[in-house]
Amino acid sequence: MLVKEILDRGDLVPDDATQAMIEHRLEQPDCKAGALLDGFPRTPTQAVALEEMLKKFGGQVDAVPYIQVPEADLVERLSGRWTCRAEGHIFNEKSNPPKQAGTCDIDGSELYQREDDRRETVQRRIHVYMEQTAPLVEYYREQGKLIEINGDQPIDTVTADLLAVLPKPEQP
Numbered sequence: 256m257l258v259k260e261i262l263d264r265g266d267l268v269p270d271d272a273t274q275a276m277i278e279h280r281l282e283q284p285d286c287k288a289g290a291l292l293d294g295f296p297r298t299p300t301q302a303v304a305l306e307e308m309l310k311k312f313g314g315q316v317d318a319v320p321y322i323q324v325p326e327a328d329l330v331e332r333l334s335g336r337w338t339c340r341a342e343g344h345i346f347n348e349k350s351n352p353p354k355q356a357g358t359c360d361i362d363g364s365e366l367y368q369r370e371d372d373r374r375e376t377v378q379r380r381i382h383v384y385m386e387q388t389a390p391l392v393e394y395y396r397e398q399g400k401l402i403e404i405n406g407d408q409p410i411d412t413v414t415a416d417l418l419a420v421l422p423k424p425e426q427p
């Protein structure tokens with residue numbers, strides 16, 4: 256609930272709450288062979304905390320894929336999302352528009368924009384993100400772990416590019 260409140264404002268979740276959630280998740284048995292973190296760490300401080308955390312499990316960060324998309328495209332993609340009130344079906348103005356604006360194709364219920372899908376919130380979130388993340392990109396680039404992927408391509412191409420460069424998991 257605390258996290259939802261923060262996200263609805265367009266802010267980022269504070270480090271201690273995030274790290275506790277990540278550590279709890281990485282302790283689960285399905286992470287023994289490795290894990291892919293999406294959106295964490297976001298700052299060099301979090302990156303150092305992550306390394307400390309991984310040491311406890313005898314692990315390390317192997318690779319850091321960085322999917323690059325122009326800021327204007329990000330706002331366009333993220334702010335076009337509409338959610339159905341009844342079942343949470345998701346539409347996108349650009350990539351997956353409903354047949355009739357404001358109405359769910361599947362069950363005919365009303366579509367609304369979640370607070371964190373609104374343009375102003377999205378713009379603010381991206382701005383905060385870019386500002387905080389720039390030093391992190393440099394941090395991992397210096398370590399030789401950063402893998403830059405062009406995100407301004409079709410989803411299938413981005414997926415293929417990612418799979419081509421990600422380290423293969425070790426076989427048990």
Ligand SMILES: [Zn+2]
Nearest residue numbers: 339344359362
């Ligand atoms: Zn629906």
